[in-house]
Amino acid sequence: MSESESQPKKRFPLTLDFVTGLSGRSKAAEHRTRSTQTATRNINERAAAARPLPAPTVMPTVVSKPQRPAAMGDGAVNAPLVSEAVRKAMVRRIAQQGVKDAAVLAAMESVPRHFFLEPGLASQAYVDTALPIGYHQTISKPSIVARMIEVMREGVDGKLGRVLEIGTGCGYQAAVLAQVAGEVYSIERMRPLHELARSNLRALCIPNLRLHYGDGMLGLPQCAPFDGIILAAAGLDVPQALLDQMALGGRLIAPVGQRVQRLKLVVRTKPNEWVADLLEPCHFVPMRPGTFG
Ligand code: SAH
Secondary structure (H helix, E strand, O other): OHHHOOOOOOOOOOOOOHHHOOOOOOOOOOOOOOOOEEEEEEEHHHHHOOOOOOOOOOOOOOOOOOOOOOOOOOHHHHHHHHHHHHHHHHHHHHHHHHOOOOOHHHHHHHHOHHOOOOHHHHHHHOOOOOOOEEOOOOOEOOOHHHHHHHHHHHOOOOOEEEEEEEEEOOOHHHHHHHHHEEEEEEEEHHHHHHHHHHHHHHHHOOOEEEEEEEHHHHHHHHOEEEEEEEEEOOOOOOOOOHOOOOEEEEEEEEEEEOOOEEEEEEEEOOOOOEEEEEEEOOOOOOOOOOOOO
């Protein structure tokens, strides 16, 4: 089963226009001058610039202060406040589900998930659900993104070093990873999704993130070893090539299985020793060999 099958139908109370003011992708942010600000600040500012606020028709329950309508001429100023408030509420729910790592929660709060969805789905961006991104693939559920990154980071003080993600999809998790790791490499096997992620991420200007088009089952030997590896698609087991590309002490987290899947944590304890643990059940799209497109 793919993650997208569990998504709620259209009845979520927030309208797209209300949450994001997104009526099409503005290119405004792409023409801004780059600065030396942090990636996080760039994310917030560029998302803000790209999201004018239209006149709301419904008030969401999670926003306590009513926003003034766009007719008053300040839509672009209020838009980021609305999406930030809804995102904060999402992060609070993730924390209530047991994610404790403050760095992960802060990363989840800083990345505008609605930015990675097509306009018709952006109103659901802060609901804890997987959503379609095209080509039968999904953006992962926010809570599983947070949980997996937390497991991968366990025992790490400060930032993780070098991280590899298999399955870039739309690029959302890669953007979150880039907030908690020094260097992030992400591989996608479907060219149209690799291009989609590239375009989603371009405006966010994340300097420590590199996207690759290819078969992630082979890893990225030229950039190994990795302190952390995270798989966003489920195979029957973890490919040996990925185990070989782990640094000593490195941690890999992956969904494994077919109809019934579980998260698997692997730690490389010695050059020839890997210790594995099966964690909770999960639902991911399948990992496929080779490339497409
Ligand atoms: N990381 C995404 C989730 C993407 S869904 C997020 O931020 O939400 C999983 C992705 O894994 C799909 O885009 C799929 O095409 C990709 N995938 C599956 N098998 C792969 C492989 N062997 N190499 C690279 N990507 C793969």
